[in-house]
Amino acid sequence: MTNTTVDRSRDVSQPLDKLGPDETLKANSRQLRGTIKESLFDPITGAVTVSDTKLMKFHGIYQQDDRDIRDERRRQKLEAAFSFMARVRLPGGVLSASQWLKLDALARDYAGNTLRLTTRQTFQFHHVLKTDLRALMQGLRDVLLDTRAACGDDTRGVMASINPHLSAIHAEVYALAKQASDHAIPKTGAYNEIWYQQEAGEIKEPEEPFYGRTYMPRKFKIGFVIPPSNDIDVYAQDLGFIAIVVRGKLKGFNVAIGGGMGRTDQAPETYPRLADVIGFIPVDQLIPAIDAVMSVQRDYGDRVSRPHARFKYTIDDKGLDWIKAEIERRLGQPLAAAKPFEFTSNGDPLGWVQGDDGRHHYTVFIENGRIINTPELRLMDGLRAIAQVHKGTFRVTPNQSLTIAEIAPEDRLTIAKLLDEYGLVGLNVGSALRLNSMACVALPTCGLAMAESERYLPTLLSKIEPILDAHGLRDEPITIRMTGCPNGCARPYIAEIALTGRAPGKYNLYFGGGFHGQRLNKMYLENVGEPVILEALEKVLGHYAKARRPKEHFGDFAIRAGYVAKVTEGRHFND
Secondary structure (H helix, E strand, O other), X not given: OOHHHOOOOOOOOOOHHHOOHHHHHHHOXXXXXXXXXXXXXOOOOOOOOHHHHHHHHXXXXXXXXXXXXXXXXXXOOOOOOEEEEEXXXXXXXXXXXXXXXXXHHHHHHHXXXXXXXXXXXXXXXXXXXXXXXXXXXXXXXXXXXXXXXXXXXXXXXXXXXOXXXXXXXXXXXXXXXXXXXXXXXXXXXXXXXXXXXXXXXXXXXXXXXXXXXXXXXXXXOEEEEOOOEOOOOHHHOOEEEEEXXXXXXXXXXXXXXXXEOOOOOOOOOOOOXXXXXXXXEEHHHHHHHHHHHHHHHHHHOOXXXXXXXXXXXXXXXXXXXXXXXXXXXXXXXXXXXXXXXXXXXXXXXXXXXXXOOOOEEEEEOOHHHXXXXXXXXXXXXXXXXXXXXXXXXXXXXXXXXXXXXXXXXXXXXXXXXXXXXXXXXXXXXXXXXXXXXXXXXXXXXXXXXXXOOOOOHHHHHHHHXXXXXXXXXXXXXXXXXXXXXXXXXXXXXXXXXXXXXXXXXXXXXXXXXXXXXXXXXXXXXEEEOHHHHHHHHHHHHHHHHHHOOOOOOHHHHHHHOOOOOOOOOHHHOOO
């Protein structure tokens, strides 16, 4: 099949006036410069212009306001309480102790004394005032960190497995993930000019030889996973690389394409989708494969309708076979057949583990990723104290926890004492359901949130745990995820139990996701509040406790028992 037989009425081949307004904005932005400089120096408002809010996403920054006080400020005829979220680019979630200490200091100075671990292995600063943004960015530069391409229509932060049992392989895969991130980020000088106040140099060649003037149609997510752990949820990535390890050696990667969680309620044409494994590449083909896959989406993705612009829809519209053939054409050779692999978990090994090099690793459960001091727990102070003596690295897990990694045997006792002194050991004590939970930020800062998530899920779990106790399920691992809207930032549609916000106090309830992230779930109840949610969980969890088969996961049982239908592909998610 040739390109001429494929519908191109909505992609980059069309003139700008035929495409969506965001495409015109990007094309006219002078490679993401816009008027951001001018907006930052406008003393009249704590916000930036509407167009600059969109362009700043490419710089890793979202404009937000405090929704807890939005209505009150309106009544007082005051401007919304604007601030900014800045997301760090941190491929593979790895950082040094000195980098941790810098993040801690910046959070205390500019971000409301809190850090947040994201579901994509990085950090977010919240509550940053416009006047402090440059200082924050320059502070990150001091420790060789930045926020470029952490948001926007480009390659988002690249994920990689956290697997201390395979530390040598992890190090190799992490290096490749960082290489992929450095390769795929935009090359424009706008970031340095705006945030570091560097003079614009002479541009002799196209600033963006890959992205062009209009970048990608939407965000594009890349992840690397090391079986048997599917901790990054590889099937939720636009482009996933599944490491194939033979006798302790990395041979290459199976390539998976077309994953994505985002959808819109009451819009059946939008849906989550799991990635398809299309073949295998050796390690030396990694960068060419990234270019080939991304360029297909760049050239053929929908640039008219943003809700339909993710790679998953391009694949379903054009056909997986055609997309694969086009990738192979651009790669210059066919993909080899996919190699066998198996996933057995997607959670974090909490507590102490020892790697194959003799060094120790301690993973701390950070509920919903929030690092903050409270009267009950000085979490932020405790992690700072550890960073002050730690000689290894820290690793943010894809499940919002934190691994204190590469602890030398002689330093284990020191780290253990600090963990105990600050009460961090107790964070790993709780029901298996709680320890397999995730939530997005939602209210009060996310502009898309329809309901609570991060602030509410711990309370809801405390009401679910007596149900677990009554049925002997406290130690049964079950994945549960909550988001404040249907966009799916906490990857809810592959959880065994999921809740997505519909309105204040109201959620859609889903059952049936795969424990290893290998299957989509299905809506069980729509737009219900806490009493109905607890009643439903009492019924279904009770039935599971009585009727489950040996080693049967909850998601599998929910389908077998007929509570929800099995979803075989994303296009049938809303059936």
